Amino acid sequence: MTCTSPSSGPAADPRRPEAAPAVVRRPAASWRLGAGIAAAALLAAVCPATAVAAPDTAPAPRLAWATCADGFECATARVPLDHHDPRGAGIDLAVIRHPADDQAHRIGSLFYNPGGPAVAGTLALPLMLGQFPEQVRKRFDIVSFDPRGTGASAPVQCFDNPADEQALLAGTAAGYPEGAEQQNTWADAYQRLARQCAARNPDLLPHISTANVARDMDLLRRAVGDRRLSYLGTSYGSYLGATYANLFPDRVRAMVLDSAPDPVAWSTGRGDQATTTGTLLRNGSDVAASRVLDAFLDQCGQAGTQTCAFSAGTAAATRARYGELLQRLHTRPVAVDGMTYTAGSALEATIISLYATNPAPGIPDTGWSHLGTRLQTLWAATEAPSTPGTPLPPVLRQSPDQALAVVCSDSANPPARADYPALAVSARARSGEAGPYFAWTDERCADWPARDRDRYDGPWNHPTARPVLVVANTGDPAMPYEGSRAMARSLARAQLLTVDGYGHTVLANPSDCAARYETRYLIDGILPAPGTVCVPTKPPFTG
Template identity: 55%
Template structure:
């Protein structure tokens, strides 16, 4: 059966007005305290500000510490959780402006490990004028995490072992066919029950991004800043947007790089949207399909000397990719021999392609190969000989509970009884082979005990902030589509969009000196780029 061209339909984000501002005035005091109107009866005294000493052993050039924050902001003097922090002091302390907080997204990426790599991608003046601080959000990394499995010590190694024992036999990538899909759903339902039964700290009920935003405001106070300076990439943009609307008067400067549309993500813009899985509502499948289109066109134009997978022209390269996908549908492909052999079925291969599209430019600090990486990897599949069937790859990624705690709390998800195989078919119809890979990640939330819903913030998203918010985005982002960044900039009461006509996920990870210059001026002295400003990336793929 011939495969359709992979071009995805255009995702259009409506421009929003601000109809809720008048109604919001009655709740302004509660929102400034970081509580939604629903929490009015639970308004409580301010929580204590953590005392930081930055005295823990850390990576060279960095300082580390642990902050204690309330488990439940309705009980600010009750039980606490630990947050792991890392700081790079400003190079020029005499002219230091303050602290720039950084969140890399995920959800589930520890800031303590991400900051050292990200710091060197920032303009030199930002490293000179700001202390750079990252932290592991509650439930993540070295901060207090969920206990989902009974063990004698309750340490993280024991939790990871229990998680892998439960999930290790699942298919890599996502499930294909009724048997795998049933196995997948059953395993994640059991994981949810395990977390509900063994959560001895009560953390499960307090893992929303709104709780992380409240933590961030305490950390702002702990470093002595009157207002927050913040850089969030990918899902870190959702944290930034949440903070800006819970604490609008406390924003000094905020850059949201490669943003998720918060309305589409949290609730959907229409009842029909709300019935879809969140990544489909946000258009991630469409974004990845467009990015794959671009990759195949540019790989084909580059010829084999520039892109190993090139068949000499864009059209021939598309046909070659379609033939490779047909082969994967017929059976798995094993690359390499002996202990180095790796077997890929269609799901594992598609998931790998999607991830390799994140970095369109080589970035030395991240060790990323740029789009030469997916070109070489696809060619290795293409040239792999037909071999006897090998065992399919299995094993869920590590730290699933750390990801799901926030992911499942923050957004409306289809219920356990929803037909996710039909959603996968819909995604494939509109986005090609990459589509189903955006459905099954949030199926994991179908039976998750998301008690944190009472703390979740789902709008309004147009509170007037003390300072403008700068949204930055690549037009060819393969994860959060450019239209989502545009929608966020339009939704925010004081948003400004800076466009980079480039590819890859996040501008920070796919550099543009033009964009970096505007970001630097904005963070240092508040100067926004001109409206409608478009920058170019430093390099195009396969240049």
């Protein structure tokens, strides 16, 4: 039997604004840019889901927009903490928008989620706005927000003082643990972190799932006056988009999912994977990172020292040099620019640096050429004689609280009694040095105390009112290309646009070709032909 969306109706002109009934505005507390719900188409009878949208009884938030940065407006949106109790306790979401440049021909709002999870949209949108195609910026108000539990939206905070969290994690190995002693210390620290988070956020943690963020976004859609949602989500934001598309299939106007996971692998896995393999390993993130690391070292070697300072002259020699660098750091960590690098932290920094092949907006010290320079600096530091008795600075760790709150309550992971050391060994066998890093990143969820009862675990094939466009780089180091292919296959109405290039997300690694197809789709609803392949505008080591 084919699942249908009973309320989709005939497709309207995608260029026409789809306005909801006017929303009465009232003054609300303004939010400044800082540093730092309807039922889902009642398909359950035919295609039962493990979770459904909460009843559409919550009022749309009233947004009082105020200037918060050059060209941007911000507001605060009040949404229910528990969408099953829409008139009960509420939380405030920080919202930001950039008004359409051509208001006379404005189509509506395009919602943007930068991924993470737990990346604040209010900070990401100003950085990434210039990456959006020009015609998209002209025709849409681009709207983003800090998802619940993140940034300035009822943030998950596990410690009053960040120094206390640093002290808790200071004894854990940088990157990932090796040997029984380090592994036990790691597991104990993240068990204590989970307990601390539960004690400090007892009301919030049970309601932090992606599905509840999707329900929040549907309220924001109503608040800005759009009948259907236009959306662009990158990385984990593509999973949020897929969740929305299956909770509210009749409300999808246009949806670009950039660098997606396999939704089944991300949520539960297949068979017994939920209890035997963690989220990132199921997703194949270790394999993706290993492949792209090899590609970086190969291209660095071929590029020569003028564009990649770490080049050893050939691909094979450069790969060998990187392996030797990790061995050196394993026996003798070094300090560079006030930071300590161990083998684990150097590997972690390398993987993250693969995300942008060229300097990212607002972050000039990024790109593969910069990574080559950083690795050469570490190589030189390992050759310099050490000074006896000179203490190394502590390895500072970014707080994982908000990201763990989403992933650990939203996605199935093996419990603490699982054999994570064996998972790490298996991961190393299939993906080299990257494998254990991802296995032990998953372990941080082993003792997490909460899973959201309203999370969405599928099915992922509810037919949407309009088709979805999935976009992906073939050489993505975080979300493997195979995940985007699986996402396109899983959704009932989706098309895959391939970019034969490297880097995490097409938005951050631009392709003029892909941008033209995305623009045509978002404005006119026209998909690229099946099998379309684009190339990046600027490949690695070309600038």
